[in-house]
Amino acid sequence: MEIDGFRGQLITADHADYDTARAVWNGAVDRRPRLIARCGGTADVAAAVRFARDHDLEIAVRGGGHNVAGTAVCDDGIGIDLSGMRAVWVDPAGRTARVQGGALWGDVDHETQAHGLATTGGIVSHTGVAGLTLGGGIGFLMRRHGLAVDNLLAAEVVTAEGSIVRASADEHPDLFWALRGGGGNFGVVTTFQFTLHPVGPSVMAGPVFWAADDTTDVLRFYRDFVSEAPDELGTVIRLGTVPPLTVIPEDLHWRPAIAVACCHAGAVEDGERAVRALRRLGTPLVDLLAPSPYAAFQGALNDTVPHGWHYYWKATNLAGLTDDVIAVIADHAYTAGSPRSYAAMFHMGGVVARVPHEATAYAGRDVAHTMSIDGVWLPDESGEHAAAETAWARRFLQALQPHRAGVYVNFLDSDDDTSRVREAYGDHIYRRLAEVKAKYDPDNAFHHNKNIRPG
Known part of the structure; x- marks a missing residue:
């Protein structure tokens, strides 16, 4: 099996690494995707999304693979796996960091603390940056420095069409708003840019x-x-x-x-x-x-x-x-x-x-x-x-x-239904998220998550 324009690793059920690649943090989750596309960069992610859409495949997106509901892996579809994309680039003068979508919070803390800086992350360092941030991002620093989403300056996103866009206060501001709490409903975030603060060491x-x-x-x-x-x-x-x-x-x-x-x-x-x-x-x-x-x-x-x-x-x-x-x-x-x-x-x-x-x-x-x-x-x-x-x-x-x-x-766990997703946002924010969803993912291609339906 090949994916046009993809330079990462493709893992199928007969591959020696298949069981390791499909395992997530929650050992109770046991799903068997048809294909795992382990991406090396944003271009690979875009190629994998286009392939999935062209072949009508269920899509699951893996950052850290730490979500308790196991949304990072699906049955008989494609797992778009960012776990090899863990680079962190720190700008100590500007007090910012660029973080790839497969990074863990331990990766971020390791690099930022070398400069006496940090941003709000999870309380377990093997938690993924992407999942935690996209849902809001609570942690020990939040009362002083805000949630992870309050420190997010920009995001590089692969949309449901396989396009690559930048979301920030000035570019696609509606998408940027939705990413800051709306989960993985709107695309695959391949790079995050965060504000950093003096903390520690x-x-x-x-x-x-x-x-x-x-x-x-x-x-x-x-x-x-x-x-x-x-x-x-x-x-x-x-x-x-x-x-x-x-x-x-x-x-x-x-x-x-x-x-x-x-x-x-x-x-x-x-x-x-x-x-x-x-x-x-x-x-x-x-x-x-x-x-x-x-x-x-x-x-x-x-x-x-x-x-x-x-x-x-x-x-x-x-x-x-x-x-x-x-x-x-x-x-x-x-x-x-x-x-x-x-x-x-x-x-x-x-x-x-x-x-x-x-x-x-x-x-x-x-x-x-x-x-x-x-x-x-x-x-x-x-x-x-x-x-x-x-x-x-x-x-x-x-x-x-x-x-x-x-x-x-x-x-939220896997048996928490749509009513609990609505409970997480309230009616007003949920309706606004549904409008953004309709614009960027009208077919609900990214639905293996705490799903917000296009509206």
């Missing part, structure tokens, strides 16, 4: 763990603590068990616990002051907050969510941490069957909330927290564990039903 960062029995007290304290937190302080709550990391005493491994992970984007001494009250709360099981290289901290959680484990997510935004919400969280967070399952809650606000609602397609500007309920089990535990963890995540979400305030599109 050392930051005050790390988690503090308390016993699960302290959850209600910790969350009530946390509610007041973050309400007065400076923009520089990013925090994420994790409820589950203590992960078996080498920096944590073995006798604490797998113990049910609540953690508050922090990263202060300013000077270390300012960070020490910002987290002082948190560290004095109760009797922590372990306190790992310390000055740390920013890039190392960004990769600290990688081993807790490795490639190949099985994942199932449910998610919601929360307007606030009322006593009722805290009670639901405390009642459900530790009832999963697998010790690897957990819930994570991201504190929003700061600069995220100050960007005008209409400026981008990301719709969660006014929420207090974004929550993900993550069922996790090992590949050889499928069957009973799969059913149990899936049921736990669904029960947890259902219990939060009265308190839900939208959802972050990047946290």
Whole structure:
């Protein structure tokens, strides 16, 4: 099989690398594309898109392959694979970076931190830049520097026709608006250009763990603590068990616990002051907050969510941490069957909330927290564990039903239907996205995603 104008690698089912090439982060996803086109550059991507359209093939687009729903791979179609396109070019004087569409956040942090710079990325460094950015892009730096989409200056895009366009505030501004939160619905982004900010190289960062029995007290304290937190302080709550990391005493491994992970984007001494009250709360099981290289901290959680484990997510935004919400969280967070399952809650606000609602397609500007309920089990535990963890995540979400305030599109799983995609955007932004979709992809060629239908 050949693709006209394609110089990358073509992988079919009889190729020795086929099973490796079709595997994604979520090991529960097992799909078999007819062809995987591993691209070497933008021209290859354009050629692959034209080939797919000419042959009426289902299209899946792979950046980092990290989406829990497995949208990076499809059955009996073509996988347009950007995983070989991971270059990062930094302009330290202009404080910008150009990033290829297959890059991971670890690639970006590695290059930008060489200059003492960073931009908002995910909290796991093997997350793909493309998927995280196109859905909005939350991370520890967002309260100080905005979401990933707020730092996006321009994007090179291969459209559904196989054309190559540049989207920015001045060129195709409607497409640029839609890309900043609307996901992969409008084309294949082959290069991103981001604004960078002085960060690190050392930051005050790390988690503090308390016993699960302290959850209600910790969350009530946390509610007041973050309400007065400076923009520089990013925090994420994790409820589950203590992960078996080498920096944590073995006798604490797998113990049910609540953690508050922090990263202060300013000077270390300012960070020490910002987290002082948190560290004095109760009797922590372990306190790992310390000055740390920013890039190392960004990769600290990688081993807790490795490639190949099985994942199932449910998610919601929360307007606030009322006593009722805290009670639901405390009642459900530790009832999963697998010790690897957990819930994570991201504190929003700061600069995220100050960007005008209409400026981008990301719709969660006014929420207090974004929550993900993550069922996790090992590949050889499928069957009973799969059913149990899936049921736990669904029960947890259902219990939060009265308190839900939208959802972050990047946290939607494969069984979240069209109504949840609409929930992620709200009616007004969804209608506007549908209009842009109709202009750039009227046939909905890019539909193997959290789909927005042309309208």
